[in-house]
Amino acid sequence: MTDNQAPAPLAISMGEPAGIGPEILLSAWERRFSASLPPFYVLGDVALLRSRANALKHDISFAEVEPEDAVSCFATALPVFPLKNTLIDQPGVPSAMNAAGVIEAIERGVEHIFAGRAAGLVTCPIAKKPLYDAGFQYPGHTEFLGYLAQIRTGQPALPIMMLAGPELRTIPITVHLSLEKAIEQLSTELIVNTARIVAADLKSRFGIANPRLAFSGLNPHAGEGGSMGLDEIEKIIPAIEISRAEGIDAIGPLPADTMFHARARASYDAALCMYHDQALIPAKTLAFDDAVNVTLGLPFIRTSPDHGTAFDIAGKGIAKPDSLIAAIRLARELADNSIPTL
Numbered sequence: 001m002t003d004n005q006a007p008a009p010l011a012i013s014m015g016e017p018a019g020i021g022p023e024i025l026l027s028a029w030e031r032r033f034s035a036s037l038p039p040f041y042v043l044g045d046v047a048l049l050r051s052r053a054n055a056l057k058h059d060i061s062f063a064e065v066e067p068e069d070a071v072s073c074f075a076t077a078l079p080v081f082p083l084k085n086t087l088i089d090q091p092g093v094p095s096a097m098n099a100a101g102v103i104e105a106i107e108r109g110v111e112h113i114f115a116g117r118a119a120g121l122v123t124c125p126i127a128k129k130p131l132y133d134a135g136f137q138y139p140g141h142t143e144f145l146g147y148l149a150q151i152r153t154g155q156p157a158l159p160i161m162m163l164a165g166p167e168l169r170t171i172p173i174t175v176h177l178s179l180e181k182a183i184e185q186l187s188t189e190l191i192v193n194t195a196r197i198v199a200a201d202l203k204s205r206f207g208i209a210n211p212r213l214a215f216s217g218l219n220p221h222a223g224e225g226g227s228m229g230l231d232e233i234e235k236i237i238p239a240i241e242i243s244r245a246e247g248i249d250a251i252g253p254l255p256a257d258t259m260f261h262a263r264a265r266a267s268y269d270a271a272l273c274m275y276h277d278q279a280l281i282p283a284k285t286l287a288f289d290d291a292v293n294v295t296l297g298l299p300f301i302r303t304s305p306d307h308g309t310a311f312d313i314a315g316k317g318i319a320k321p322d323s324l325i326a327a328i329r330l331a332r333e334l335a336d337n338s339i340p341t342l
């Protein structure tokens with residue numbers, strides 16, 4: 001970007017076509033003025049978006065564009081960068097046939113960011129199963145984006161999932177694994193590496209000068225002194241001690257059942273949790289409509305709504321765009337405030 005150019009727009013991948021991604025995109029664009037949304041373009045399939053708009057009676061104009069033209073047409077038409085792969089339009093019925101297009105949208109978003117054509121990537125939800133059925137090797141966006149960053153920079157990436165809502169930020173240290181495998185994967189090294197990235201990104205991207213991190217226990221009552229499990233003594237406490245020695249303001253291990261009430265939340269800026277549900281249940285319970293999934297540890301900005309594909313309501317026109325709107329706003333804020341690392 002030069003001094004007299006508008007900042008690059010945000011790219012939004014359309015996500016799973018059979019889910020609510022297409023319709024929340026339409027609704028978000030319709031609220032572009034009332035919600036003061038920054039310009040964005042969709043990496044998607046115009047025919048599918050148009051057909052969903054017609055079915056749901058949205059009166060929307062579409063413009064097939066290159067990213068550079070998205071800002072100028074954003075006020076009057078929903079800008080769409082067309083994918084090479086076409087997508088089947090069957091709300092509520094996911095198909096592995098759409099996997100190539102779903103993956104292409106994410107890849108192109110990253111390509112546009114590295115080319116300076118997009119300021120950040122917002123991803124609409126994907127369903128993991130149809131992608132796995134088509135041979136996709138990554139648990140979700142988070143790990144796939146880490147891979148894409150790594151092949152572009154040549155640097156190893158440890159992408160970290162964070163759910164950020166108005167009152168709580170949580171990080172699952174292990175993510176899309178069975179509980180049994182999550183416990184196996186949990187290690188002092190993984191906890192320490194995660195804490196380093198969280199502390200660094202809360203400083204550089206979220207403007208928190210000295211982030212306070214709270215670590216959960218794994219077992220009931222954080223192990224009750226070793227009588228309900230040894231993971232706290234063997235893995236978590238050593239990780240907290242290493243983090244403190246590195247200058248991170250770290251507390252814990254805290255019993256996970258009592259660390260999310262309002263008074264407890266006031267004592268930290270982010271909660272590092274040992275497995276997926278420990279982190280995502282409080283985040284989504286407190287702020288399902290407002291929380292955003294942010295990937296830390298990447299050399300670019302990526303946000304996403306906190307919810308999934310919601311097949312049960314896809315195509316019905318009742319999906320709320322609020323979390324997507326929050327994800328768009330946060331991506332713009334982070335892109336504008338972060339120190340560029342590309």
Ligand SMILES: NC(=O)c1ccc[n+]([C@@H]2O[C@H](COP(=O)([O-])OP(=O)(O)OC[C@H]3O[C@@H](n4cnc5c(N)ncnc54)[C@H](O)[C@@H]3O)[C@@H](O)[C@H]2O)c1
Pocket residue numbers: 020024124125126127128129141293304305306307308309310311312313318319320321322
């Ligand atoms: N970022 C992502 O890509 C992402 C995130 C979470 C889940 N998923 C995927 O989504 C699929 C479905 O997951 P799930 O059923 O556990 O969760 P979900 O978030 O899709 O749905 C849970 C419940 O919330 C409702 N809901 C979700 N979003 C809504 C919205 N915007 N407005 C109104 N109601 C909404 C749904 O109708 C459903 O009743 C899975 O395949 C999962 O892998 C993807």
Ligand SMILES: N[C@H](C(=O)O)[C@H](O)COP(=O)(O)O
Pocket residue numbers: 126139140141142143161276280293304306307
């Ligand atoms: N576990 C996440 C959630 O429920 O919000 C999720 O599936 C998203 O994962 P990716 O952003 O890695 O696709």
